[in-house]
Amino acid sequence: MKQKIAVLGPGSWGTALAQVLSENGHEVTLWGKDADQINEINTQHTNHRYLPDLVLPKEIQATLSLAEAVQGVDAILFVVPTKAIRSVAKELVPLIEKAPYIIHASKGLEQGSHKRISEVLAEEIPADKRREIIVLSGPSHAEEVAVHDITTITAASQVLESAKYVQDLFMNDYFRIYTNDDVVGVETGAALKNIIALGAGAIAGLGFGDNAKAAIMTRGLAEISRLGVAMGANPLTFIGLSGVGDLIVTCTSVHSRNWRAGNLLGQGKKLDEVLANMGMIVEGVSTTKAAVELAHQLQVxxxxxxxxxxxxxxxxxxxxxxxxxxxxxxxxxxxxx
Structure with a gap:
């Protein structure tokens, strides 16, 4: 059934997910704050800054108006950086006309509170203004989804029927979704793998090979699992798509901005210089701080x-x-x- 969906955040992943939804026959509106980018999407059907080789479906509309983006929607998909989740959610609440599904595909922990993204969304969007919150996460590079490479990820919700709704929204012959009810595990794996990807990139930048790569990924997964279980996650989640799957893809590919940032650090570049030249948010940097503070708190x-x-x-x-x-x-x- 055709659904009306707002995608908040026209970065690489938001754009790729908007493409999947549009190709599946849904009505999609992309919301962002860069007027030139929004105009480019509407007039040229491209997003050169993030996905330079992609031509978007003409049916996708983009807007600078959050109110316009969410008017009468069945679902709202957050794909903004972790640090912007709370402020965008606050801005969103008075604009919601009916209770939509809230989906997020961002990966991180909130600074200071150490809260998972679904917890932030639940705090800011009252229960009477939304249906369930669903997490969409797993091993996926936007660059590969954009060209229809085979991809499998997870939709997680405490209510499996809501995860099934997201599964039905996105499933097609190149994009496969599995459902899960372990929201804590899926979000924790998604956030913490970015830290290990920084380390894997640094190992490569230092000139070490596959032995070292295997070591940091394997022992990194042990750390992710320890903290996740202490937070209430199912340990089996970490051997699934949003655990080891996401870890593999993020620690082994030049598409990964966290790997690329770590690689530059390993080559001797300073952090400020690396971040200035990346052009996109490197979530692993802020997540490292939140994870260390949380690990101390939970004695992990x-x-x-x-x-x-x-x-x-x-x-x-x-x-x-x-x-x-x-x-x-x-x-x-x-x-x-």
Whole structure:
């Protein structure tokens, strides 16, 4: 059944998801704040800054007006940076005409509160103004979805029927959605894998090879699982699409902005210089800070995350940091604490 959907955030992932929805026959409006970008989408059906080779369906409309974007919609899809989720949700509330499904495809933890994105959305959008909140996450590069590469991700909601709604919205012959009721696990895996991707990029930038890549991904997954379970997640989620799947794609591809940022750090670039030249938000940087603070609060050991934090926020030499983590006391591999 044709649905009317607002996609908030015309970055690479928001644009790719808007394309999927439009190709599936839904009425899609993209909302953003850059007038030139919005005009380009409407007149040229392109978004060169984020997906330079993509020609968008002509049916996709873009607007600078949030009120226009969400007028009478069946669902609202948040694809804005984590730091903007709360402010956009606040702005949205008085504009909602009927209770839509709230979907988000952003990946991170809120600074200060350490809250997951669905928690922020639930706080800001009253229950009578929305239906269920659904998380859309998994191993997916916008650049590949845009050219119809086969992709599988997860829709997670505490109410599986709502996850099924999102599954039906997006499913087609190249974009497959699985449902899950472990919102905590899916959001935690999505956020924390960006930290490990920074480390994987740094390892490559330092000149290390596949052995080191396997080490940081495997032990990084152990850290993600430890913190996720402490937060209430199902451990099995972390061997699924939004856990190991998302970790693999983010730690091994030049499409990953977190990997690219880490790679530049490994080559000796300064963080400020790296972020200035990326052109897009590197969620792993802010998530590292939130994760370290949360791990201390929950008394969870996360040595890789702590090491990346020291490099990012305490200016520790990256080569020295790599040496220190290798010289830690020996551990039992399956120790889950």
């Amino acid at each position: 050991e996360m040595p890789i995350t702590e090491t990346i934090y020291r490099v990012l926020y305490e200016n520790q030499d990256i080569k020295e940091a790599a040496k220190e983590i290798m010289l830690r006391d020996g551990k039992v591999e399956n120790e889950f604490k």
